[in-house]
Amino acid sequence: MSTEFEFTIDGETVVAKPGQTLMDACDDAGVYIPRLCDVEGLVPQGSCRVCTVKVNGRTVAACTQPAEPGVVVENDTPQVQGYRRDLVRMLFHEGNHLCPICEASGRCELQAMAYRLGISQDSLYPYLQPVRPVDASHPDIALDTNRCILCGRCIRASRDVDGKNIFEYVGRGIHKRIGVNAENLAATDASIDDYAMSLEVCPVGCIIRKREGFFAPIGQRQFDNKPIGWEIEARHKNRIAVHQIDPSEEQS
Amino acid sequence: MDNDNATLIKQACADYGNDPRRMMDILWQVQDRLRCIDGEAMSLIASLTGTYRVEVEGVVSFYAFFSDKRKGDITIRLCDDIVDRHAGAQAVAEAFSDALGIQPGETSADGGFSLEFTPCIGMCDQAPAALINDVVVTRLTPAKVKSILRTLRKTKDPQALIGQTGDGANSHPLVKAMVRNNIRQPGPVLLTDANPEQGLQAALQLSPQEVITQIEESLLRGRGGAGFPTGRKWRLAANTPAEERYVICNADEGEPGTFKDRVLLTEKPDMLFAGMTIAAYAVGARHGILYLRGEYRYLRAYLEAKLQQRREQNLLGAGILGRDDFTFDIRIQMGAGAYICGEESSLISSCEGKRGEPKNRPPFPVQSGYLGYPTVVNNVETLSCVSRIMEQSAHWFRAMGTTGSSGTKLLSISGDCARPGIYEVVFGVTLAEILQQAGAQDAAAIVVGGASGQIVGRTEFHRRLCFEDLASAGAIVCFNSSRNILEAAAYYMDFFIEESCGYCTPCRVGNVFLKKGLEKIMLGEGEPEDLDYLRNLSDTIIATSRCGLGHTSPNPILSTMKYFPLVYSAMVKERPGGMQAGFNIQKALDEARIIAKRRSLIYDPAYGDKE
Numbered sequence: 001m002s003t004e005f006e007f008t009i010d011g012e013t014v015v016a017k018p019g020q021t022l023m024d025a026c027d028d029a030g031v032y033i034p035r036l037c038d039v040e041g042l043v044p045q046g047s048c049r050v051c052t053v054k055v056n057g058r059t060v061a062a063c064t065q066p067a068e069p070g071v072v073v074e075n076d077t078p079q080v081q082g083y084r085r086d087l088v089r090m091l092f093h094e095g096n097h098l099c100p101i102c103e104a105s106g107r108c109e110l111q112a113m114a115y116r117l118g119i120s121q122d123s124l125y126p127y128l129q130p131v132r133p134v135d136a137s138h139p140d141i142a143l144d145t146n147r148c149i150l151c152g153r154c155i156r157a158s159r160d161v162d163g164k165n166i167f168e169y170v171g172r173g174i175h176k177r178i179g180v181n182a183e184n185l186a187a188t189d190a191s192i193d194d195y196a197m198s199l200e201v202c203p204v205g206c207i208i209r210k211r212e213g214f215f216a217p218i219g220q221r222q223f224d225n226k227p228i229g230w231e232i233e234a235r236h237k238n239r240i241a242v243h244q245i246d247p248s249e250e251q252s
Numbered sequence: 253m254d255n256d257n258a259t260l261i262k263q264a265c266a267d268y269g270n271d272p273r274r275m276m277d278i279l280w281q282v283q284d285r286l287r288c289i290d291g292e293a294m295s296l297i298a299s300l301t302g303t304y305r306v307e308v309e310g311v312v313s314f315y316a317f318f319s320d321k322r323k324g325d326i327t328i329r330l331c332d333d334i335v336d337r338h339a340g341a342q343a344v345a346e347a348f349s350d351a352l353g354i355q356p357g358e359t360s361a362d363g364g365f366s367l368e369f370t371p372c373i374g375m376c377d378q379a380p381a382a383l384i385n386d387v388v389v390t391r392l393t394p395a396k397v398k399s400i401l402r403t404l405r406k407t408k409d410p411q412a413l414i415g416q417t418g419d420g421a422n423s424h425p426l427v428k429a430m431v432r433n434n435i436r437q438p439g440p441v442l443l444t445d446a447n448p449e450q451g452l453q454a455a456l457q458l459s460p461q462e463v464i465t466q467i468e469e470s471l472l473r474g475r476g477g478a479g480f481p482t483g484r485k486w487r488l489a490a491n492t493p494a495e496e497r498y499v500i501c502n503a504d505e506g507e508p509g510t511f512k513d514r515v516l517l518t519e520k521p522d523m524l525f526a527g528m529t530i531a532a533y534a535v536g537a538r539h540g541i542l543y544l545r546g547e548y549r550y551l552r553a554y555l556e557a558k559l560q561q562r563r564e565q566n567l568l569g570a571g572i573l574g575r576d577d578f579t580f581d582i583r584i585q586m587g588a589g590a591y592i593c594g595e596e597s598s599l600i601s602s603c604e605g606k607r608g609e610p611k612n613r614p615p616f617p618v619q620s621g622y623l624g625y626p627t628v629v630n631n632v633e634t635l636s637c638v639s640r641i642m643e644q645s646a647h648w649f650r651a652m653g654t655t656g657s658s659g660t661k662l663l664s665i666s667g668d669c670a671r672p673g674i675y676e677v678v679f680g681v682t683l684a685e686i687l688q689q690a691g692a693q694d695a696a697a698i699v700v701g702g703a704s705g706q707i708v709g710r711t712e713f714h715r716r717l718c719f720e721d722l723a724s725a726g727a728i729v730c731f732n733s734s735r736n737i738l739e740a741a742a743y744y745m746d747f748f749i750e751e752s753c754g755y756c757t758p759c760r761v762g763n764v765f766l767k768k769g770l771e772k773i774m775l776g777e778g779e780p781e782d783l784d785y786l787r788n789l790s791d792t793i794i795a796t797s798r799c800g801l802g803h804t805s806p807n808p809i810l811s812t813m814k815y816f817p818l819v820y821s822a823m824v825k826e827r828p829g830g831m832q833a834g835f836n837i838q839k840a841l842d843e844a845r846i847i848a849k850r851r852s853l854i855y856d857p858a859y860g861d862k863e
Contacts, residue, residue, distance in 0.1 A: 049796040086792040090761040168306040170313040176754030181306040
């Protein structure tokens, strides 16, 4: 086994092990890089691009980029955060994200990411307002793909953890969506006990567990008191305070 | 599903060893026979190949030439490139629509015909053109539509449409296409009468390392657009320890306005195959794949025959040219209508029977490519140059062109010019010289490098075509002063929206927003801030996209904003009184009017007049 090495992120030195991605190494060091499609335990795929960082001046996705000795990474800079805001906004405007009526509100990673990045209002982007049918065929699970951000976490969870391949991407471009391995979800062997259907997997309110909606009252929801990424930042040796962007500082 | 169809599907899967990696071939066979790959077919294919139905659906729905709904026995795909539009494609489409009684995108009730639009099919020099099943029909006019349909109804055979065949190998019995080569200017490297086998023979006299050194010294750079040094690519692949290595030829030219590879594949296939063989020898590959775009399926039988001939001549197969230690063969992999598959890692995904999505890099294909083995992907023109470099010498090649761009470049020139076709030019030639040769005196704007390239105006015609100045994969499209440059930019954005694989957020969504921003300006509703919006959004798309498509998709807008600022400034206006130009009160009220079934007394000043 070769030895550990160092690189810097926003001027801070991080120690990495061979084979780690930038994201892995930063997570271990308590430096949070925002992400939506990546989640611990699943193979990273680098599709949402929210974890974009600059490495020696070049933009890359931190979740798939191998850490290398001596590289200089920019993470929490106005430019990189600006890119992330644009990407998160794109996802908001691509689907139908009606936070006030969504049962995932308060535990939705997209919503939490918007707050963390200081997005509090409309942008100039147009709303695409898709009208995609809701698949409520399964007795315990419903799919509202109007809220899907195509992170593919359900695909990887079902394939790699459950060994089932309930989900896969179908279509391409702006018509790309999540398909299920049959005419509808009820015709698959999906079960409410699958890891893919657990609360950790779908970051938004697309995979809906029936009869469980709005289970946590306002104030006790996952992101009501702590911002997304806090548990990673809590690992930091110096416990630096979470840096939230003030909406008034937000660049248009 | 009836038994006949099930038998047919089983046969298709069996023909490819029930191997999910040959999914593209299986799907082509099923689509050809059943005219669709429906849910039941997907389930059967999945069970036979040991995959999942949704995975098969993922592949079917990715490629434009596959369909889960039944297509007509004869599918007419009209090329919708902007050059075709300027040449009258719309009138042709209307004529087909009227005669068939269906709109583009529909299939006739009797299942006889489907009518569709498709992006550039590589025939811009003989536009408007169409693919009728696999048969290419060129120089269409509304008047020809009736006789085409009469022939098709009578014979049910699109091949019957071909009267006179085109020049050169287009008249070969295995091609028999009405396509013309339109070679306007031969050159010293590619469009010559050189014997392609001399390069291969010369290469086999050297060690693989020496061949790579030769290619490095020639300073050959990839002709696909990115311009990566070919020798370095080969060295990386050769130095990666592995049991197998692969050489893939990228014959998926899909850049709107390019058709040079079509001519090389038709006229110089042996030069290409010799180049692939040299590459295989250099890097230590035993297997090669020619990834042929679905639009060029009319060339497949001919290319297969050429490969067979080479096997018989001991130029492919075991112990090539008596070298017992060198075995190499090539198979053809058909694409199925997806521009993104021209991107090397997407092309590899497609060869593996998957959705044509780009892969994460690193690892790069030279380290871990096709099936995880080190893979060299070079395009048709690059590999053809290789044969000639080995024949003539690195020095000979490097003596042509500029310091950073050695050799010659094939250009596909089309649009508003007197002599559309293929030109072999030496790197460093100016745009003005090219336009002069092509007879485009009235050119007001030219697209250099297709949709992903630059749209430049007259003030830039002194610029040189080379990697140091204006790089181009070879598509040059001329627009005269009567054309609307914003319409061209909008067309290319539509192309990218259609062809984005959708894997990453910025490319999937951002391009749609860019197009909508441009539309606002074209409608005269734009404000100066909208130009900043386009710039900022473009910046994000370029910086955060995962592959080359998103890295270049904003180019039509960015380059027109740069080179035609007056066109934009004429279209955007500052509005007095704080009113937003993009806000049209009448339009905003429309929905409410419909719901209320009455008009607004306040905001509809002509209320009384219209009642």
